[in-house]
Amino acid sequence: MKLGVVVWAEGTEVRFRIAEGARVERGMLAKVEDRGRVYVVRVVDFKPESLLSPAEVAVISSKAGKGDGVLLRDRDLRLYDTAIATIVAQIDEDGEVHGPTGVPALFTPVVELERRDLERLRLHTGDLPVGYVRFGHTPVDVVVALDGARAIPHHFLVVGGTGAGKSNFGRVLAASVLNTRGRYSLVLFDCENEYLLGSKPGEMGLAHLPFSEEYLLLITHRVPRxxxxGVELPELGEERRIPAYPLKMDLSRLKPSDFTLTGEFSAPQEELLWLAYKQFSEEWVSVLLSADSRTLYSRLSRLVPVNTINVTKRKVKHLTGDGDIFCRDCGYDLATAALSAVQRGRVVLIETPFATEGEEKLLATCVARRIFHAYESMRKEFPEKWEQLPPVLIMVEEAHRYLGKQALSIGDVRENIFSVIAKRGRKYKVGGLYITQMPSELMEAVVRQALTKIILSLPTKPDYATVINHSPYLDDAEAEIKTLDKGEALVVSTPSGFRFAVSVKIFKYEDYARVLIEQQRRILAAEATQAARS
Structure with missing residues (x-):
């Protein structure tokens, strides 16, 4: 269908007159064919063009306001609508897709992008599907899929206001990772108990996926060992038996690095932690928690001031909580269990609905530190074995708490494990999945280094301005970001080969889960038929 005709082109901007009766929406893709080339353009805004005098505008608007009929001579010559678009790709005669090196001629027709043109853009060739291409608010039957091997080490940033669909996207991504059957690993921290079974009756979770029995590890308070x-799934009339590990960590398994890399301790306090570890060996945390400050002062040879001991004890107590997760003599080590699963290409779901803020922070740091250290050591010492490890993505909910401008700059507070991963993780196949509703609070380096961005609806200018200023292809995206509905997103992923910000309708998790379940049933039926024949 013809959408219009080019009336101006400069740089990468194209303006076209909208054809009568054509429906053009912000974010939609169209094409302009000229001299053997196909220019793919993305609509970013609209502008009416008027050759009416101010007097004519005054008269006509007055009549229209009163409900009188308006007769305008040569209307199509003197008043029409134009769409402003950006050239996002150029398809040459040989079918190769490049960045734009030219512009279409004036008065060239602008037409709808066909399915085969969309497929040439290779938005569907990745192995982590997340949604459908979207024109305006209408999804098109072309899947958008990220390239996991290239995108995961370079970090993901998911931003959106309250109710924009961040949790739904997290479940969709987790399902796609599960569906790769061990090609990638993902670590999720679930403080709301919404990933395993959904957040309310009728919703679906990761347990509903048939391959969850093999590729999901649940770390939870629900099991004692x-x-x-066993998980009942009334929506499917089935039961799953999910591998599970207790939400327990023996205090004797903790190292000073688990505490220092929370970013909560100053240099003198870090020295105290290492001194206590050297002095008391595996019992060092228990001794710090149970002994009074004066006794510690004496047992540490009076090398540390009593005030430093008091403050450090208080911080350690805040992080370890009341003993429900970080326990004495329980013998469990959830961080090692998580690392083992990650190295085997599993999705690790850690449920923390009753954890305090301090326990959440120490727990996330313990798990992330062990994974990063293991991958780093493996690459340096056994590079052949490291090559066999699956890339891993570690989720950081409320990322501004760990990677905020203030979190790493107040007084003498130190760097934390997630800032280390943000800077160095890509070298070792360890990526961060940073989820936040306040990207303006993040360090600029974190926003810039996350090369895959899922931008959901953001209501405030400081937040969407931060993302726009530190991302490619978003220069003209402000208007679209402000008008996104729930579940709609702009996706930027240069590692996946996307040459522009793709307008996407994120899968609704329940619909996507049913598709994956049906695919698995067909595979099993085909295998059964093949076995019967043989």
Whole structure:
């Protein structure tokens, strides 16, 4: 269908007159064919063009306001609408897709992008599907899929206001990772108990996926010992038995690095932690928690001031909580269990609905530190084995708490494990999945280094301005970001080969889960038929 005709082109901007009766929406893709080339353009805004005098505008608007009929001579010559678009790609005669090196001629027709043109853009060739291409608010039957091997080490940033669909996207991404059957790993921290079974009755979670019994590890308070957790799924009339591990970490398994890399301790306090570890070995945390400050002062040879001991004890107590997760003599080590699963290409779901803020922080740091250290050491010492490890993505909910401008700059507070991963993780196949509703609070380096961005609806200018200023292809995206509905997103992923910000309708998790379940049933049926024949 013809959408219009080019009336201006300069740089990468094209303006076209909208054809009568044509429906053009912000964010939609169109094409302009000229001299053997196909220019793919993305609509970013609209502008009416008027050759009416101010007097004519005054008269006509007055009549229209009163409900009188308006007769305008040569209307199509003197008043029409134009769409402002950006050239996002150029398809040459040989079918190769490049960045634009030219502009279409004036008065060239602008037409709808066909399915085969969309497929040439290779938005569907990745192995982590997340949604459908969207024109305006209308999804098109072309899947958008990220390239996991290239995108995961370079970090993901998911931004959106309250109710924009961040949790739904997290479940969709987790399902796609599960569906790769061990090609990638993902670590999720679920403080709301919404990933396993959904957040309310009728919703679906990761447990509904048939391959969850093999590729999902659940770390939870629901089991007293390692084993399998039986989960009833009334929506499917089935039961799953999910591999599970207790949400327990023996204090004797903690190292000073687990505490220092929370970013909560000053240099003198870090020295105290290492001194206590050297002095008391595996019992160092228990001794710090149970002994009074004066006793510690004496047992540490009076090398540390009593005030430093008091403050450090208070911080350690805040992080370890009341003993429900970080326990004495329980013998469990959830961080090692998580690392083992990650190295085997599993999705690790850690449920923390009753954890305090301090326990959440120490727990996330313990798990992330062990994974990063293991991958880093493996690459340096056994590069052949490191090559076999799956890329891993570690989720950081409320990322501004760990990677905020203030979190790493107040007084003498130190760097934390997530800032280390943000800077160095890509070298070792360890990526961060940073989720926040306040990207303006993040360090600029974190926003810039996350090369895959999922931009959901953002209501405030400082937040969407931060993302726009530190991302490619978003210069003209402000208007679209402000008008996104729930579940709609702009996706930027240069590692996946996307040459522009793609307008996407994120899958609704329940719909996507049913598709994956049906695919698995067809595979099993085909295998059964093949076995019967043989």
């Amino acid at each position: 390692p084993g399998r957790l």
